[in-house]
Amino acid sequence: MALLELQHLKKYYATQKAVDDISFKLEPGSIFGLLGPNGAGKTTLLRMITGIFFPDEGEIIFDGAKFNPINDIIKIGYMPEERGLYKKMKIGEQAMYLAQLKGLSKSEALEKIKFWFKRLEMETWWNKKVEDLSKGMSQKLQFVITVLHEPKLIILDEPFSGLDPLNANLIKDEIYGLAQRGSTIIFSTHRMEQVEEICDHIVLVNLGKKVLDGSLQQIKQEFKENKFNIQLGGVAGVSVSDAFDILDTKANKLVVKIKEGHSSNDVLKHFIQQGINIEAFNEILPSLNDIFIRIVEGTNAKSRSFMQVEN
Amino acid sequence: MNKILLVARREFLTRVQKKTFLLTTILLPLIIFGFYAMMIYFSVNAGEDIKIAVADEAGYFNGKIENQDEIKFSFLKNETPYSLKTKLESGQYDGYVYVPASAKDNGDTIQLVSAKSITIITRGQIEGILNKSLEEKRLLSLNIRPSQLDSIQHSKVVKFTTMEGAEDSEVKAGVSYGVGYISGFLIYIILFIYGTMVMRGVMEEKVSRIAEVIVSSVKPFQLMLGKIFGIGAVGLVQFIIWVVLVFGLQLLLPLLFPGLMGHMPQQPISPGAMGAAQSAQASGAMAGIMQGLSEINFPLIIGCFIFYFLGGYLLYSSLFAAVGSAVNEDPQDAQSLMLPITMPIIFAIVIMTKAVNEPASGLAVFGSLFPLTSPIVMMARIAHGVPYPVPYWQLITSMLLLIAGFLGTAWVAAKIYRTGILLYGKKVTWKEMWKWAFRKS
Numbered sequence: 001m002a003l004l005e006l007q008h009l010k011k012y013y014a015t016q017k018a019v020d021d022i023s024f025k026l027e028p029g030s031i032f033g034l035l036g037p038n039g040a041g042k043t044t045l046l047r048m049i050t051g052i053f054f055p056d057e058g059e060i061i062f063d064g065a066k067f068n069p070i071n072d073i074i075k076i077g078y079m080p081e082e083r084g085l086y087k088k089m090k091i092g093e094q095a096m097y098l099a100q101l102k103g104l105s106k107s108e109a110l111e112k113i114k115f116w117f118k119r120l121e122m123e124t125w126w127n128k129k130v131e132d133l134s135k136g137m138s139q140k141l142q143f144v145i146t147v148l149h150e151p152k153l154i155i156l157d158e159p160f161s162g163l164d165p166l167n168a169n170l171i172k173d174e175i176y177g178l179a180q181r182g183s184t185i186i187f188s189t190h191r192m193e194q195v196e197e198i199c200d201h202i203v204l205v206n207l208g209k210k211v212l213d214g215s216l217q218q219i220k221q222e223f224k225e226n227k228f229n230i231q232l233g234g235v236a237g238v239s240v241s242d243a244f245d246i247l248d249t250k251a252n253k254l255v256v257k258i259k260e261g262h263s264s265n266d267v268l269k270h271f272i273q274q275g276i277n278i279e280a281f282n283e284i285l286p287s288l289n290d291i292f293i294r295i296v297e298g299t300n301a302k303s304r305s306f307m308q309v310e311n
Numbered sequence: 312m313n314k315i316l317l318v319a320r321r322e323f324l325t326r327v328q329k330k331t332f333l334l335t336t337i338l339l340p341l342i343i344f345g346f347y348a349m350m351i352y353f354s355v356n357a358g359e360d361i362k363i364a365v366a367d368e369a370g371y372f373n374g375k376i377e378n379q380d381e382i383k384f385s386f387l388k389n390e391t392p393y394s395l396k397t398k399l400e401s402g403q404y405d406g407y408v409y410v411p412a413s414a415k416d417n418g419d420t421i422q423l424v425s426a427k428s429i430t431i432i433t434r435g436q437i438e439g440i441l442n443k444s445l446e447e448k449r450l451l452s453l454n455i456r457p458s459q460l461d462s463i464q465h466s467k468v469v470k471f472t473t474m475e476g477a478e479d480s481e482v483k484a485g486v487s488y489g490v491g492y493i494s495g496f497l498i499y500i501i502l503f504i505y506g507t508m509v510m511r512g513v514m515e516e517k518v519s520r521i522a523e524v525i526v527s528s529v530k531p532f533q534l535m536l537g538k539i540f541g542i543g544a545v546g547l548v549q550f551i552i553w554v555v556l557v558f559g560l561q562l563l564l565p566l567l568f569p570g571l572m573g574h575m576p577q578q579p580i581s582p583g584a585m586g587a588a589q590s591a592q593a594s595g596a597m598a599g600i601m602q603g604l605s606e607i608n609f610p611l612i613i614g615c616f617i618f619y620f621l622g623g624y625l626l627y628s629s630l631f632a633a634v635g636s637a638v639n640e641d642p643q644d645a646q647s648l649m650l651p652i653t654m655p656i657i658f659a660i661v662i663m664t665k666a667v668n669e670p671a672s673g674l675a676v677f678g679s680l681f682p683l684t685s686p687i688v689m690m691a692r693i694a695h696g697v698p699y700p701v702p703y704w705q706l707i708t709s710m711l712l713l714i715a716g717f718l719g720t721a722w723v724a725a726k727i728y729r730t731g732i733l734l735y736g737k738k739v740t741w742k743e744m745w746k747w748a749f750r751k752s
Contacts, residue, residue: 014746050527052733069530078527082735084520089325097321101314101528145524 001064003028003184004049004153009058011044018044019055020208026186026201028152031179033199034188035288037296041208042188043081046155049186050078063152074103079146081157081188085130085138092126098145109148116144120170135162143171147178154178155186160194172198192289202288204295211295220285223294226258227284228267233277241270255284314529318537319544322512326545336549340556347561361433363423364404366390368412371421376444382436392424399426408441484695488667490607491694494616495663495687502623502656502686505546506631510645512538513635513732522732531729536721539628546624547617607694615693615706622713623686626720627652633724633748636731637739644738651741659684666691671700682716685709723748 002025011019019041026032036042047053049060051069060067063075085094092113099109117123120140130138139162147154156175160168175198179185187199195202202219204212212219228244232252243266248255256267264283271278286294326332360381365372367386376384385404387395395407406425421441429437447457513535516522525534630652638645662684666675670692678688679701689709692701730747731739 047733052523052526073528076527078524080523080527082520083524085524086325086515086521087519097317098524098528100317101525103528142524 001028002026002061003063005061006045006049007059007061009045009048009060010056011041011048011053012056017208019048019205021058022205022208022210023058024203024210024213026153026184028184029179029182030200031175031185031187031198033195033202034186034205035190035192035195035202035212035292036205037190040205042205043157045205046078046080046157046186046188049153050076050155074149075152077146077149077151077154079142079154079156079159081161083142085141087131088129090126091122091128091130091133091141094130095141095145095148099148102149104149112148112150113144116148120144120174136164136167139163140167140171143174147174147183150178150181151183153184153186155188157188158191159187160189160191190292192287192292196288204292206296212291216288219288219291223286223291224283225286228256228258228264229280229282229284230254230256230267230271230278231280232271233279241267243267243270252279315533315537315540318529318534319541322538322541323544326542327548332545332549336552337556340553340560343557344560361405361429361437362403363437364390364395364398364407366395366407366409369410369414371410371414372441372444372448376440379436379440382433382440384440396424399424402426405429486607487695490612491667491670491691492663494612494694495660495667495691498616498620498623498686498690499656499660499663501546501550501620502627503653505542505624506627506652507649508545509539509542509628510631510635510638510649512542513632513728514638514642514645517636517638517732517735518640520735526732531732532725535629535632535725535728539625539632542628543621543624547621550620608696611697612690612693616690618710619686619690619713622710622717626682626686626713626717627656629717629721629724633727633731633744636728637734637744639736639738641738648739648741648744655683656687659687663687663691667694670695676705680705680709680712682713682719685713685716 004026005024007023009019009022010017022041022045034042034045044053048055049067051067051073062068062072089097095113095117096106096109099113100106104112114123117125122140122144125133125137125141130141133141139159143156143159146156154175159171159175163171175185175187187195189195196216199216201215202212203210214222227247230253232254234252242259243262244256244258246254246256258264258267264281268278268281360383362383362385365376365384365386366388367374372386374386376386378384390398390409392409395404395409398404399407405427406423406429408421408423410421423437450457450460516525516534522534529537631649634645634648634652637648659678662674662678665672666678666688669675675688675692678684679692689701689706693706695701697703697706726748727744731744
């Protein structure tokens with residue numbers, strides 16, 4: 001059963017349809033990528049899922065029942081893109097405060113904060129103030145505050161921005177760990193390489209609408225262009241075949257595109273018949289980056305224009 | 312509810328633990344005390360005596376002028392203007408009056424020559440003393456004793472009584488005026504200080520970008536109320552400490568200046584009644600003021616003060632919170648957005664200055680009922696008394712309206728706040744805020 005299900009969610013602002021009829025499901029334990037260009041409606045969508053905004057229309061089903069922000073808030077951890085901390089407050093006190101706001105009792109909060117601070121080697125920070133922390137350090141603190149109550153649903157909006165590779169890896173490992181322990185993670189970003197690395201399932205939104213929804217493999221298959229890499233033993237005078245076009249030649253490496261009605265075996269047959277050794281043969285799947293650019297550019301809307309919305 | 316308390320607790324503790332809180336809370340009364348102590352010190356020992364030589368050849372003053380405060384007169388015989396001048400130059404006297412034998416006691420002016428310029432107040436005093444002693448002499452020449460004149464001048468013919476039979480003495484009206492003015496003004500200051508404190512708190516949360524983190528676990532309304540309550544508690548604590556300190560220190564005054572009460576009976580502590588100090592019948596005025604004060608219902612006034620302080624604070628601070636939520640990094644935006652809130656407060660002060668004089672006038676009644684002005688205006692009226700000139704129904708209506716007003720502004724402010732706090736990088740206009748407040752959701 002899905003942990004989170006959005007049904008025809010809509011949120012209109014005065015000048016634009018921020019979220020326009022979006023539906024999708026999230027399986028428990030998955031790492032889910034929410035992608036989209038700037039201003040696609042990602043933040044609005046996340047704010048509805050976290051109960052900050054109410055949808056104009058549509059339903060959110062969370063953990064088997066209609067989403068009720070007051071009770072369900074403790075099951076959600078949200079790290080917004082625009083995040084910050086009280087600069088003058090001590091870090092330990094701040095974590096305690098935010099954990100208690102989530103609904104943890106004082107003793108629970110203390111126990112969990114100690115656990116996480118130890119885990120991420122932050123124990124010495126307790127009496128420091130946020131203004132003494134570097135950006136990366138406060139990012140780490142943000143992460144701890146988001147996940148310390150072990151929520152069922154963790155929402156991370158650009159969690160790696162400003163982190164060095166070392167700390168980014170540390171956080172990444174924690175994200176995997178949380179997913180393994182049963183948390184579902186929504187990961188919102190426009191860094192495609194991170195999505196390819198981390199996510200099982202993605203949804204792409206653009207102009208407030210869902211344009212892609214599926215597992216990473218599925219989507220790549222869907223967008224593949226029948227391109228293959230071939231590495232040949234020795235440079236051969238390449239002959240023309242009606243099974244494929246050669247797009248690129250680099251010494252003994254070729255990039256070919258198989259024509260409609262032919263299969264990869266036709267390509268192999270062609271070279272085998274010519275007595276050329278085939279050293280390597282693999283399919284080129286499009287990168288998420290390519291897919292993203294193709295879809296978003298296709299809509300002719302790199303930036304949104306404003307329009308009057310009747311509501 | 313629990314979360315509101317959590318937020319309020321943090322707001323309260325972080326502010327109270329700050330060094331600036333301790334400084335302003337403890338230092339301010341000390342400064343006020345020091346200021347008064349200095350004022351009183353200087354008015355008791357107002358510098359050096361001013362010695363004036365009087366060479367009264369014509370016998371104008373019958374050889375006697377009463378010394379007053381630091382002005383001392385001494386009569387000299389057989390002096391010429393020239394010899395007086397040398398005495399002035401040698402510093403023996405600060406000034407001299409020379410009345411030649413040929414002078415007639417009517418029309419001729421007396422000339423006072425002084426070494427240094429004499430301040431306006433001292434000039435007035437000297438003039439008064441000289442006039443008075445001349446007046447007495449002239450009266451005596453008409454066979455009227457000063458006591459007779461007093462009985463003519465001071466018999467009070469008109470006595471003001473209200474329809475309800477309450478005595479409406481002038482002194483009491485004056486004291487009520489002072490008390491009303493001071494408490495109205497205090498509320499005005501409180502509204503501003505703590506209102507802007509709330510506004511800055513909201514702005515801080517928005518600018519530091521913690522708002523969205525918090526709002527994902529607490530409803531914006533809870534966050535706003537928690538902030539308002541927390542800062543309100545700070546204000547109450549601070550205020551109580553001030554009151555205790557100021558009164559405590561004032562009890563110390565007589566210990567520090569043992570001769571004070573004997574010397575200066577006409578110098579009451581409250582600046583509102585300072586004007587009374589000039590009157591010649593000082594001790595009488597003091598007694599009148601004490602009597603006036605005793606006629607004022609202080610438990611009622613203090614109770615109402617706390618009610619209107621809290622009510623007014625709650626009402627305005629939610630508006631200040633709404634403005635804070637709409638402001639971005641630029642503090643200049645805050646200035647222009649604050650204007651519509653500060654207008655009614657200033658308007659209230661204007662009505663208040665009328666209301667302390669005419670507590671039963673239509674404008675005063677309106678101002679004391681209308682929730683945006685009532686905290687300030689009602690305090691000015693209450694000082695004059697309940698049930699006259701403030702009937703119970705007006706007091707109760709005003710209180711109920713204030714509570715309703717708070718609920719109203721909190722409701723409106725919460726809607727603005729909810730939207731504003733998550734909106735970054737955009738300058739918000741009043742028109743937009745109005746839309747946020749009143750659109751259906």
